[in-house]
Amino acid sequence: MEGMDYEYAPLRLPPNVDRLTAAAQLAIQAEFSGWELARVRLFRDGTRQVMLRRRRVNQPQPGLSY
DSSP states (O other): OTTOOEEEEEEEEOTTSOHHHHHHHHHHHHHHHOOEEEEEEEOTTSOEEEEEEEEOOSSOOOOOOO
């Protein structure tokens, strides 16, 4: 898999978003836009910093929907 290149999308989830809702939102992005979870950081205040990634392709793909 030579030259595998990814594009990344940072996403910040506020503390009032519970874990189940966050998982549902990320699953929707994975299913319809091809994103996969690269990293999650949970802060003391409950904020989650999520990094999504997907392989770059030459065809246009749908973006993130918030």
